[in-house]
Every structure is written in C-alpha cells, then in structure tokens.
Amino acid sequence: MTLIVKPDRRAPTAVHMVWVRVGSMDEVDGTSGVAHLLEHMMFKGTPTVKAGDFSRKVAALGGRENAFTSKDYTGYLQQIPSAKLEDVMRLEADRFANNTWTDEVFAKELEVVKEERRLRTEDKPHARLHEAMDAVIYQADPYRRPIVGWMSDLESMTADDARAFYRRWYTPTNAAVIVAGDVDVDAVRVLAERYYGTLPVHALPQRKPRTEPEQTGMRRLDFKAPAEQAYVALAFKVPGLQPAGLPATAAASTDATSEDALALTVLSAVLSGYDGARLPRALTLSDKPVADEAGAYYGLTARGPQLFTLYGIPAVGKTATEVEAALRAQVALVAKDGVTEAELTRVKNRWVAGEVYKQDSVFNQARLLGVSWINGFPLGADQLLLERLRRVTAAQVQAVAAKYFGDDALTVATLLPQPVDSTRKPRVPAVGLRH
Structure with a gap:
C-alpha cells in the first residue's frame, strides 16, 4: 500500500x-x-x-x-x-x-x-x-x-x-x-x-485494454427532454496529459501528445477561463448575443481518454445550430489568428493563482496528491505542471486549435426542449445520499 x-x-x-x-x-x-x-x-x-x-x-x-x-x-x-x-x-x-x-x-x-x-x-x-x-x-x-x-x-x-x-x-x-x-x-x-501494513494482499486481475476504435466521422445526437431552453454540447476527442509528459524534473518533455494536452489546457482557459474570455465575450456579452451561456472545459488528466467540450444555451430567438456554429467559429478564429500575449499571460496568471490558493486547503493538498497517484504522476506533480504550463507558447495554443477540432473527432448532442409538467412536484432527496 x-x-x-x-x-x-x-x-x-x-x-x-x-x-x-x-x-x-x-x-x-x-x-x-x-x-x-x-x-x-x-x-x-x-x-x-x-x-x-x-x-x-x-x-x-x-x-x-x-x-x-x-x-x-x-x-x-x-x-x-x-x-x-x-x-x-x-x-x-x-x-x-x-x-x-x-x-x-x-x-x-x-x-x-x-x-x-x-x-x-x-x-x-x-x-x-x-x-x-x-x-x-x-x-x-x-x-x-x-x-x-x-x-x-x-x-x-x-x-x-x-x-x-x-x-x-x-x-x-x-x-x-x-x-x-x-x-x-x-x-x-x-x-x-x-x-495498514498487516492487511492481507491478493493479486489484482489483469486490466485488459478496451481501446476505442478510431472515429471516422461526426456523430450527432438529438435528445428530447422536458426543459425550458435548448442546449448544445460539442465533444472533441483529444489527447490527455500522460506521466511521460511530467518527468520528475522540470526539464522539457519529449512527449508530444502531453505537450498538446498542456496547450489544450491553456486554450480552454482562453475560451472560457474568466468572465471576459472569448466565448462569453463573443456569444453572450455582444450587442446581439447568440447564447445566454457559453463555455468550454477540458480535463487534462485521467486514466482513460480525454474530451474537449464546448457548450451553449441559445438566447431568445436563436437556435442550437447557431450556437454550435458560433462556438466552432471561436476555435477556428484561434486556429487562424492565434492568441495574444496578453491573453496568454492572463490565463497563466489565473491558473497559477488558483493552484496556489488551493494549497490553503489541507483537503485540496491531499486531493491533489491522490489524483496524481491515481494517474501515475510523480510526487510534486502539481508544481511540475505549473512550470510546464508557464512555458506554453501562443504558437502551441494556435497549433492545437488547428489540429484537434475537425469533424472526425466530434460528437454533437442537442437538447430539444419538450413541454415541462408544471404540476410535477420536485423530488425530495432520499435519506442516505452522501455527496
């Protein structure tokens, strides 16, 4: 153990x-x-x-x-x-x-x-x-x-x-x-x-690989459910950060996919990491908003595959199709014109500050160590990650925006709102729910 x-x-x-x-x-x-x-x-x-x-x-x-x-x-x-x-x-x-x-x-x-x-x-x-x-x-x-x-x-x-x-x-x-x-x-x-040292030990079963077949075209899902507003989510298959991408020293990694994963982290923050980021600024805060809400998220580390997700809720008079096009247009804009040094500095500073503030919580310190262990990263991975993120360049962010957001890696799911039963009472949580 x-x-x-x-x-x-x-x-x-x-x-x-x-x-x-x-x-x-x-x-x-x-x-x-x-x-x-x-x-x-x-x-x-x-x-x-x-x-x-x-x-x-x-x-x-x-x-x-x-x-x-x-x-x-x-x-x-x-x-x-x-x-x-x-x-x-x-x-x-x-x-x-x-x-x-x-x-x-x-x-x-x-x-x-x-x-x-x-x-x-x-x-x-x-x-x-x-x-x-x-x-x-x-x-x-x-x-x-x-x-x-x-x-x-x-x-x-x-x-x-x-x-x-x-x-x-x-x-x-x-x-x-x-x-x-x-x-x-x-x-x-x-x-x-x-x-713990005296607990009985037995062999673990073999974890057999269950490799996902390569996706060869866009997938779409129309999902009907009672709701007030439509909603659209776009999920792109992208690489995640691997242990090889965070060696035990701060030296540059030779793992190209992990380099891309770090750049995708920065791209996610550029698009949606603060109030005036690109997605809210272009889709929700403009004179003619397309969406009531828009954002992006990316997980970076996991035992399994990673996704980069864009999502939005159409504004009044707008459709999910229009929101989908607007979300993709913002990524395409980064792929075409890149990001500014000011944006890059801002998201890096916010990330570093957030990671530092997490250390104020003993719980978060333990949690970060646990997540690192689960994913096979070395001790001190949180500091190594910060050092690596500080070195991500605008060119790397532009490159991943151009590389990973094509149709063949994309699944689009659209919520088609159905009438809501106004007489239905909210469900009361059962005794025993823990989280």
Missing part, C-alpha cells in the same frame, strides 16, 4: 484519505454502477463496527467524513483534529479489509442509489443528455457507462455483485493512504505500518 504524507502545520487538523484505483471504468457490462454502490456499502459495517457507526465515531472525534466515486477511482476521507489520526486510521483499515453486510442491508441501500440516480440524472435534462452523449462518443471504451449505473443494471444488481467487486479490487496494492496536515512523517509511517 502506498503511503504519502504532506505536513502542513498551520492548523491542528489533518486529512486522512484512502484512494483505490478502481472506478466505473473497471466495471463490466451488466453491473454498471457497482463501484459507486460499493462506496455506499463501505459505510455498512464490519464484524466490529455496526452499520452507521463509522460516521458516528468520526463525528464523535470532532471530524467529518465522506466518500466519492469517479470513472477512475474511489476515495474515502476524514478531516479530524490531528491528535485523532490514529483513531480514523484504525477505523478505515478495518472497513477496507473487513467490510461486510447482509443482503437485506444491501437491498435497502440499493434503493437509495436508485433514488440518487433519479434525483441527479433522470430529473435533470442536461445530465441525461451528457449520459446519452457518452454512450455515443465511446463504442468500446468503458467511459461510455455512467458512474451511477444504468437503471436496468441497478434493478438487477445483487449483493454478490458488489461483494465480488470488493474482493477483486480492494487490496492494499491497489490503494494509497494520503495524510496531510499537522502531522509528523515518521509518526504517520508507524501508524500506517500498524494498521
């Missing part, structure tokens, strides 16, 4: 996290959602800790706790007074190795997760559109499945499905313990050896 410790003595608190390198991308068809459901079940007890007692014990220590599941990973966290670190280590190691629950408890929690899906996906047209869009973008890659799972898979999910997933992936060699805050490195190592 990997142990990463980052002392920060500004306050007498500590964040303790366990990251498991398993997420929805590691599921198989028919059991989508099991990684997230298992996250819920990890709070349902061990032979020595009753269901629900984990959270109560952390609260009694003066702390707070939560958990999260993504396509790439599952994480568990506690923020506690640093003097209580040993107590949460003991609790977390116990449930990591000894999680157990009855079929009846599983069935009850399954209903909570199904309600979570209804509340956060099925009741939200944009969420439903993006879920359907992922299934169009990817044919073979497991990113095509939703993290919460398809409802039909949840309906047929069994307790043994979750138990098998737990036994398969929850082993120390597939996990990292990350501690940040008012702690001593040597003391944390002693505690980690005591509580």
Whole structure:
C-alpha cells in the first residue's frame, strides 16, 4: 500500500484519505454502477463496527467524513483534529479489509442509489443528455457507462455483485493512504505500518485494454427532454496529459501528445477561463448575443481518454445550430489568428493563482496528491505542471486549435426542449445520499 504524507502545520487538523484505483471504468457490462454502490456499502459495517457507526465515531472525534466515486477511482476521507489520526486510521483499515453486510442491508441501500440516480440524472435534462452523449462518443471504451449505473443494471444488481467487486479490487496494492496536515512523517509511517501494513494482499486481475476504435466521422445526437431552453454540447476527442509528459524534473518533455494536452489546457482557459474570455465575450456579452451561456472545459488528466467540450444555451430567438456554429467559429478564429500575449499571460496568471490558493486547503493538498497517484504522476506533480504550463507558447495554443477540432473527432448532442409538467412536484432527496 502506498503511503504519502504532506505536513502542513498551520492548523491542528489533518486529512486522512484512502484512494483505490478502481472506478466505473473497471466495471463490466451488466453491473454498471457497482463501484459507486460499493462506496455506499463501505459505510455498512464490519464484524466490529455496526452499520452507521463509522460516521458516528468520526463525528464523535470532532471530524467529518465522506466518500466519492469517479470513472477512475474511489476515495474515502476524514478531516479530524490531528491528535485523532490514529483513531480514523484504525477505523478505515478495518472497513477496507473487513467490510461486510447482509443482503437485506444491501437491498435497502440499493434503493437509495436508485433514488440518487433519479434525483441527479433522470430529473435533470442536461445530465441525461451528457449520459446519452457518452454512450455515443465511446463504442468500446468503458467511459461510455455512467458512474451511477444504468437503471436496468441497478434493478438487477445483487449483493454478490458488489461483494465480488470488493474482493477483486480492494487490496492494499491497489490503494494509497494520503495524510496531510499537522502531522509528523515518521509518526504517520508507524501508524500506517500498524494498521495498514498487516492487511492481507491478493493479486489484482489483469486490466485488459478496451481501446476505442478510431472515429471516422461526426456523430450527432438529438435528445428530447422536458426543459425550458435548448442546449448544445460539442465533444472533441483529444489527447490527455500522460506521466511521460511530467518527468520528475522540470526539464522539457519529449512527449508530444502531453505537450498538446498542456496547450489544450491553456486554450480552454482562453475560451472560457474568466468572465471576459472569448466565448462569453463573443456569444453572450455582444450587442446581439447568440447564447445566454457559453463555455468550454477540458480535463487534462485521467486514466482513460480525454474530451474537449464546448457548450451553449441559445438566447431568445436563436437556435442550437447557431450556437454550435458560433462556438466552432471561436476555435477556428484561434486556429487562424492565434492568441495574444496578453491573453496568454492572463490565463497563466489565473491558473497559477488558483493552484496556489488551493494549497490553503489541507483537503485540496491531499486531493491533489491522490489524483496524481491515481494517474501515475510523480510526487510534486502539481508544481511540475505549473512550470510546464508557464512555458506554453501562443504558437502551441494556435497549433492545437488547428489540429484537434475537425469533424472526425466530434460528437454533437442537442437538447430539444419538450413541454415541462408544471404540476410535477420536485423530488425530495432520499435519506442516505452522501455527496
């Protein structure tokens, strides 16, 4: 089990996290959602800790706790007074190795997760559109499945499905313990050896490659749902940052795709990284706005493939087609004329400032270390990334704008608004939703 410790003595608190390198991308068809459901079940007890007692014990220590599941990973966290670190280590190691629950408890929690899906996906047209869009973008890659799972898979999910997933992936060699805050490195190592060093280990299953076939033409999805306004999203397949692109020194990388990934990060900020960025300025703040909202986002790092997404909501009297054309025109403008040094300096300064401000939060320090470990980056990757981003040139930004935004890499999804039932009452969140 990997142990990463980052002392920060500004306050007498500590964040303790366990990251498991398993997420929805590691599921198989028919059991989508099991990684997230298992996250819920990890709070349902061990032979020595009753269901629900984990959270109560952390609260009694003066702390707070939560958990999260993504396509790439599952994480568990506690923020506690640093003097209580040993107590949460003991609790977390116990449930990591000894999680157990009855079929009846599983069935009850399954209903909570199904309600979570209804509340956060099925009741939200944009969420439903993006879920359907992922299934169009990817044919073979497991990113095509939703993290919460398809409802039909949840309906047929069994307790043994979750138990098998737990036994398969929850082993120390597939996990990292990350501690940040008012702690001593040597003391944390002693505690980690005591509580995690003796946990049983088993071999991980082979992660078989599920390579996405090359896309050879634009894909389109028209999605009908009750909504007040139309919405359009354009997703382009682009490269992400790879570990080879962040070597353990600040020396320039020879990994060309990672160089492009860094330039795409800057392009995203130029288009949508601040109030006066290109997309809001051209589409929403002009004398004749095309859109009520417009933006771009790009993930940079992930275990799986990356997308660069543009999106917009048409203004009154405008269509999704017009917004789509306006979004693409702004990227084409960068490809043709490039970006100014003033823009480049502004987005770099904002990025650096944002990364520095993140360090004010002990939780964010631990989170950044966890994400880096999941993706195979070296310690100190956040600082290496800043140094690399500072060196991105205007020519590189112009080059990626010209290289990656053609039709053959594009999927367009359009929300076609349907009448909204004004008599329908908002859904009330079920007890037990954690996030």
